Amino acid sequence: xxxxxxxxxxxxxxxxxxxxxxxxxxxxxxxxxxxxxxxxxxxxxxxxxxxxxxxxxxxxxxxxxxxxxxxxxxxxxxxxxxxxxxxxxxxxxxxxxxxxxxxxxxxxxxxxxxxxxxxxxxxxxxxxxxxxxxxxxxxxxxxxxxxxxxxxxxxxxxxxxxxxxxx
Numbered sequence: 001x002x003x004x005x006x007x008x009x010x011x012x013x014x015x016x017x018x019x020x021x022x023x024x025x026x027x028x029x030x031x032x033x034x035x036x037x038x039x040x041x042x043x044x045x046x047x048x049x050x051x052x053x054x055x056x057x058x059x060x061x062x063x064x065x066x067x068x069x070x071x072x073x074x075x076x077x078x079x080x081x082x083x084x085x086x087x088x089x090x091x092x093x094x095x096x097x098x099x100x101x102x103x104x105x106x107x108x109x110x111x112x113x114x115x116x117x118x119x120x121x122x123x124x125x126x127x128x129x130x131x132x133x134x135x136x137x138x139x140x141x142x143x144x145x146x147x148x149x150x151x152x153x154x155x156x157x158x159x160x161x162x163x164x165x166x167x
Contacts, residue, residue, distance in 0.1 A: 031068050032160055038064060039153040046146045055112075055134060056122030058149050062109045063119070065156040069093060079119030081109055094159065105155050108148040 008019070024030035038061040045054035059081075066084035067077065077083045085106065089096045095106060114136075120127050121134050 031064075032157075035061065035064050035068065035153070035156060035160075039149065042149050043146060046140075046142055046149065049142070051140060052122045052134060054145070055116075055137070055140070058145070058152075059112045059116055059119065059122065061149065062112050062152060065152060066109070068156065068160055069095060080117075081113035081119075082117065085109060085113070095155070101151055101155060104148065105152050108152060 007022070024033065038057055042054055042057035042061055045051075045057060062081060063079060063084070066081065066088065069088060070077070070084060075087065077087070095102055115121065115134070118128065123133075125133055127133060127135075
């Protein structure tokens with residue numbers, strides 16, 4: 001059997017009516033589309049009881065959301081949620097305004113950061129240092145985990161639609 005790539009090139013038409021469009025080259029809003037997909041992936045994994053990838057995608061969702069709120073520019077945050085939160089707080093960002101949902105979103109992101117400061121937990125079986133992945137976390141409460149992912153996504157979407165920022 002010959003290998004046939006499942007990926008279509010940008011310069012060819014595809015024959016699949018249900019194609020998974022991977023490229024952001026023709027996306028009307030690449031930032032929103034990417035955040036939407038990370039959200040959908042995270043909640044699907046939470047709902048299916050697939051924990052480690054759910055944590056990883058939730059953390060990625062938090063990172064992409066914060067970077068979208070910061071906006072474009074030369075800032076170097078890498079995967080550091082703590083630096084992103086600090087920058088937004090110091091700039092007086094709306095995320096830190098009064099409101100229970102905002103507070104819960106910030107605390108959820110801080111929790112993700114505290115359990116995975118390097119951004120490598122959940123991606124591999126071990127961290128860069130060789131310790132087991134997510135060694136600081138035993139398990140997650142699925143409904144609560146899902147609630148915070150939903151709040152993060154809803155807040156981010158409301159902000160991005162209001163200000164039209166992109167990553």
